[in-house]
Amino acid sequence: VIWGDQLLMIYAEELLQRMPGSTIIADVKASRALFDHVAALGGKPVMWKTGHSLIKSKMKETGSPLAGEMSGHVFFADDYYGYDDALYAAVRLIRAVGNLGQSVTAMRSGMKDMLNTPEMRFQVDESRKFAAIQEVKDRLASATGVEVNDTDGVRVNTADGWWLLRASNTQDVLVARAESDSQEGLDRLMGQIDEQLAASGLERGPQAGH
Numbered sequence: 001v002i003w004g005d006q007l008l009m010i011y012a013e014e015l016l017q018r019m020p021g022s023t024i025i026a027d028v029k030a031s032r033a034l035f036d037h038v039a040a041l042g043g044k045p046v047m048w049k050t051g052h053s054l055i056k057s058k059m060k061e062t063g064s065p066l067a068g069e070m071s072g073h074v075f076f077a078d079d080y081y082g083y084d085d086a087l088y089a090a091v092r093l094i095r096a097v098g099n100l101g102q103s104v105t106a107m108r109s110g111m112k113d114m115l116n117t118p119e120m121r122f123q124v125d126e127s128r129k130f131a132a133i134q135e136v137k138d139r140l141a142s143a144t145g146v147e148v149n150d151t152d153g154v155r156v157n158t159a160d161g162w163w164l165l166r167a168s169n170t171q172d173v174l175v176a177r178a179e180s181d182s183q184e185g186l187d188r189l190m191g192q193i194d195e196q197l198a199a200s201g202l203e204r205g206p207q208a209g210h
Contacts, residue, residue: 002108005030007093008068009037010107011076014096015066016041019078025058025067027051028152028164029119029177033112049152051169052084070119114161115186116179122205124174129167132174132200136165139199156192160185163193176204 005026012024016038024038027050038045048058048067055067055075065078073084080088097104124132133153140148140156147157153166153175161180168175174197178189197203 002104003031004068004070004072004074005034006108006111007072007089008066008074009034009111010096010100010104011066011068011074011089011092012038012043013041013107014092014099015078016043017099019065022066023062023064025055025062025064027055027069027071028149028155028166029070029175030068031114031116031179032157032162033114047149047151047155050166056082112181114179114181115183117177117186117190120176120204121168121171121173122176123172124167124202126172128200128202129172129174132197132202133165133167135200136196139196158189158192160188163189165193165196174202 008026016022020042021044023044023046025046025048026034028047029050035045035047046058046062046064048055050069052073055069059067059075059077059082066076068074074089075082075084076088076092093104100107136154137148137150140146140154145158149155153164155162155164161178163178164176166175176193178186178193180186180189194204
């Protein structure tokens with residue numbers, strides 16, 4: 001499987017050769033490896049809220065030619081109309097292979113292997129979902145050794161990597177994800193998620209369907 005943020009790394013590399021310094025947008029669920037990759041190639045990485053309409057409006061606002069979500073939606077505005085189109089994305093992948101002179105397999109193999117959880121979705125009462133995220137934000141405001149990004153929910157960077165808790169805009173679920181470069185680090189990050197949920201009287205329950 002090549003995940004949405006990994007595909008975006010390939011698209012970004014090809015695009016930044018043609019349009020140096022471009023702004024590339026990805027949602028808060030995307031890997032840190034993507035944001036680092038865009039920056040290393042001279043692009044401007046922007047982390048934004050999950051949701052196709054939110055991403056598209058941010059593209060217009062920033063003049064970004066390329067954006068993507070972890071879910072696999074990729075939005076092209078350089079030679080296209082600024083929205084997500086699976087067939088066009090497939091053609092753009094073929095073009096990237098041609099222009100970069102590497103196979104998709106080779107590009108995927110060259111990416112840094114991060115340990116990350118799948119997107120964990122669990123049911124929370126509609127009246128609690130946004131309130132619980134606010135409680136987590138409030139508690140973390142006084143925490144030391146963590147860097148908090150509250151663009152969409154709470155994405156917390158620590159020495160181990162990062163973890164995310166956000167409320168779904170469309171369902172009565174909370175979404176969690178974590179990423180580290182070691183299993184021990186990932187376990188510690190998951191512990192922090194569980195700790196914050198417990199402090200708000202919640203727990204990672206059975207996975208909610210999409």
